[in-house]
Amino acid sequence: MEALGRRMAGSLRAGDLLVLTGPLGAGKTTFTRGLGEGLQVRGQVASPTFVLARTHPTASGTPLVHVDAYRLSGEAELDDLDLDFEGSIVVVEWGAGLLDGVAESWLDIVIERPTGAAEAQVVDASDDGSAGHGPDDGQEAPAPEVLDEPRRVTITPHGTRWADTALLAD
Numbered sequence: 602m603e604a605l606g607r608r609m610a611g612s613l614r615a616g617d618l619l620v621l622t623g624p625l626g627a628g629k630t631t632f633t634r635g636l637g638e639g640l641q642v643r644g645q646v647a648s649p650t651f652v653l654a655r656t657h658p659t660a661s662g663t664p665l666v667h668v669d670a671y672r673l674s675g676e677a678e679l680d681d682l683d684l685d686f687e688g689s690i691v692v693v694e695w696g697a698g699l700l701d702g703v704a705e706s707w708l709d710i711v712i713e714r715p716t717g718a719a720e721a722q723v724v725d726a727s728d729d730g731s732a733g734h735g736p737d738d739g740q741e742a743p744a745p746e747v748l749d750e751p752r753r754v755t756i757t758p759h760g761t762r763w764a765d766t767a768l769l770a771d
Contacts, residue, residue: 602628602712602752603635610639612768613690615663618704620696623712628752629694632712633667636692640665654682656689664689671695679703706760708768713753 613619613636621629630648637646641660649655649669657665666689673679679699684691686703693700700707756768 602631602754603638605754606632606635606637607639609768610636612766613640615689616687616704617690617762618686618700618707619690619692619710620700620707621692621694621710621712622697624714627712627714629712632710633665633692633694636690637665637667640690654684666691668693669695670699673699675699676701704760706758706762708763709755709757709759711755711757713755714750 619636621632623629630646634646637657640657640663642657642665643659644657646657646665646667647655649667650671653670653672654666654668657667659665664685666684668679668682668684668691670679670693673695676699679693679696697709758764758766758768
């Protein structure tokens with residue numbers, strides 16, 4: 602998800618709106634972190650769950666605004682955040698249905714992960730089936746291996762902004 606965000610950063614400019622949809626743990630913030638790296642933001646991109654929105658200055662001068670709309674009850678509360686949609690690149694997690702009329706063009710990015718993926722993401726590398734090797738025999742067990750979870754990402758462009766624009770920069 603980070604790599605996808607880094608790749609998409611080269612296609613974005615001020616006024617672009619990305620609406621991220623997916624279950625908890627799907628990779629919405631991870632995608633935005635990669636986008637921040639690609640845009641060369643100053644500081645760390647972290648989930649704005651409790652502050653609702655964070656503005657990150659970038660090397661280009663066009664800020665990245667990262668919004669978590671999970672706790673918002675409607676369009677009015679999003680409007681109360683007074684976001685600069687025209688002068689920033691705005692990413693809204695959980696924003697489906699809250700952004701009607703905000704922009705003429707936007708990208709819907711839906712992230713799906715397989716059911717049960719969270720339970721399967723860590724493989725115990727010390728469990729190779731052989732007895733007598735591991736923490737109980739005085740030997741240090743190898744660290745668990747964290748596997749990349751497969752994701753299915755669907756990007757749907759809306760509006761004239763995306764008519765002739767390559768979504769993924771080389």
